[in-house]
Amino acid sequence: MNDDQKHHDHDHDHEEKSPQAIRTEALESLLIEKGLLSEHAVDDVIANYAQRVGPMNGALLVARAWTDAEFKQRLLSNATQAIAEYDFQGGQVDHLVVVENTPERHNAVVCTLCSCYPWAVLGLPPKWYKDPAYRSRIVREPRALLAEMGLPLDKKIEIRVWDSSAEVRYMVLPMRPAHTEGMTQDELAALVSRDSMIGVEVLEASSRAGQPS
Amino acid sequence: MDGIHDLGGKHGYGKVDRQAGAPTFAAIWEAKVFAIMMATGAAGAWKNSDQFRHFVEKIEPAAYLSHGYYGRWLGGAETALVEAGLIESEQLSARVEQLGGSGGDLIAARPQLRGQSINRETPSVSRARTAQRDVDAGLFSVGDAVLTSSEVKPGHTRLPAYARNKVGEIVTIHGGWVYPDSNAHGLGEQPKQLYTVKFASSELWGETSQYAEANVSVYLDLFEPYLQSDSVNEC
Numbered sequence: 001m002n003d004d005q006k007h008h009d010h011d012h013d014h015e016e017k018s019p020q021a022i023r024t025e026a027l028e029s030l031l032i033e034k035g036l037l038s039e040h041a042v043d044d045v046i047a048n049y050a051q052r053v054g055p056m057n058g059a060l061l062v063a064r065a066w067t068d069a070e071f072k073q074r075l076l077s078n079a080t081q082a083i084a085e086y087d088f089q090g091g092q093v094d095h096l097v098v099v100e101n102t103p104e105r106h107n108a109v110v111c112t113l114c115s116c117y118p119w120a121v122l123g124l125p126p127k128w129y130k131d132p133a134y135r136s137r138i139v140r141e142p143r144a145l146l147a148e149m150g151l152p153l154d155k156k157i158e159i160r161v162w163d164s165s166a167e168v169r170y171m172v173l174p175m176r177p178a179h180t181e182g183m184t185q186d187e188l189a190a191l192v193s194r195d196s197m198i199g200v201e202v203l204e205a206s207s208r209a210g211q212p213s
Numbered sequence: 214m215d216g217i218h219d220l221g222g223k224h225g226y227g228k229v230d231r232q233a234g235a236p237t238f239a240a241i242w243e244a245k246v247f248a249i250m251m252a253t254g255a256a257g258a259w260k261n262s263d264q265f266r267h268f269v270e271k272i273e274p275a276a277y278l279s280h281g282y283y284g285r286w287l288g289g290a291e292t293a294l295v296e297a298g299l300i301e302s303e304q305l306s307a308r309v310e311q312l313g314g315s316g317g318d319l320i321a322a323r324p325q326l327r328g329q330s331i332n333r334e335t336p337s338v339s340r341a342r343t344a345q346r347d348v349d350a351g352l353f354s355v356g357d358a359v360l361t362s363s364e365v366k367p368g369h370t371r372l373p374a375y376a377r378n379k380v381g382e383i384v385t386i387h388g389g390w391v392y393p394d395s396n397a398h399g400l401g402e403q404p405k406q407l408y409t410v411k412f413a414s415s416e417l418w419g420e421t422s423q424y425a426e427a428n429v430s431v432y433l434d435l436f437e438p439y440l441q442s443d444s445v446n447e448c
Contacts, residue, residue, distance in 0.1 A: 145229065162432045165371045
């Protein structure tokens with residue numbers, strides 16, 4: 001059984017398919033018949049975006065910035081140039097701007113008009129980054145929304161919300177957690193979540209940090 | 214267009230449903246939509262991301278809210294394919310019924326009749342890796358106060374409604390970029406200067422609003438035609 005058949009069988013396991021799932025299958029079959037879509041295209045998408053492109057690229061940049069002051073400077077002054085050496089695949093980083101969170105200033109990223117996030121460093125965004133609740137509220141009431149999401153910020157902390165309305169893509173450089181001195185870049189990268197890189201989470205040296213890797 | 218997609222600042226959407234650990238594709242059909250979106254572009258049904266974004270903006274508003282992200286892309290891709298004449302809506306609906314779907318389900322796509330979409334005759338297909346282009350020096354400098362346009366446009370634009378007719382400050386000059394307002398409609402790239410503009414929360418939501426906080430601001434990337442010099446603040 002090839003992968004394609006497995007996918008189809010998997011679908012048939014569900015008792016009720018959503019109308020969108022059925023319409024997608026109908027469109028897929030028409031496009032394959034017309035030679036406009038390859039039968040392997042969906043497997044390629046899954047291999048590329050669900051497995052290869054993920055937030056680890058961004059986490060790598062963050063961990064390096066925490067441990068390499070010269071790189072951090074380059075990342076903050078011109079992220080597009082600073083990441084060129086990595087040749088990250090996945091797109092949406094043609095013009096990347098990295099903004100730094102500090103004890104005095106918190107940055108958060110959104111796209112209120114559609115769903116623009118830097119795929120090559122964050123991976124494909126989870127559903128809620130693109131849902132109406134986050135998109136509508138983070139620009140209007142960022143402090144209240146972040147508190148509701150488990151990130152209370154003192155009134156004294158400045159908040160900057162970056163609404164990606166053109167082709168510039170934004171990524172947050174989160175603060176390095178305390179008690180992580182002596183960790184390697186790889187160990188640090190493992191602490192960095194995707195959510196921290198859009199500024200809806202502050203990192204702590206989690207239980208993972210204390211465990212042998 | 215003043216569409217359902219323009220969500221910034223709107224009320225009523227409730228709590229953020231943050232599904233920790235959710236997979237990239239919650240179901241196989243979502244990955245299929247991703248593949249269809251890319252194939253639809255390769256087939257020439259949309260020529261650039263500005264145009265695809267506009268196809269998504271034009272879907273049925275209730276579907277925009279209820280069909281989820283990949284449901285919106287499905288609507289955008291179907292609209293693009295029908296408007297390009299590559300498939301017919303009836304053909305697709307017939308296939309849906311063959312697969313056990315109902316003809317009564319809400320369909321996201323709302324294609325206009327072929328040839329009725331706005332100026333799609335000469336869409337730009339760029340081989341360039343980015344949408345950055347050379348343009349002459351812009352009108353504004355860092356620190357300038359600018360007033361955003363109050364104009365409501367029927368087509369694609371990247372000035373969100375919540376930032377119309379507001380005063381902000383230029384904080385970054387990004388050089389020339391393809392202008393989505395023309396490129397989405399086959400009117401060419403017409404590159405324009407792009408600026409990051411900082412808006413105080415009191416300016417966006419009103420000084421007496423509960424959403425106005427002195428140390429909260431929103432940064433938007435705006436094209437020069439959206440902006441004019443704010444003479445009041447400069448006097």
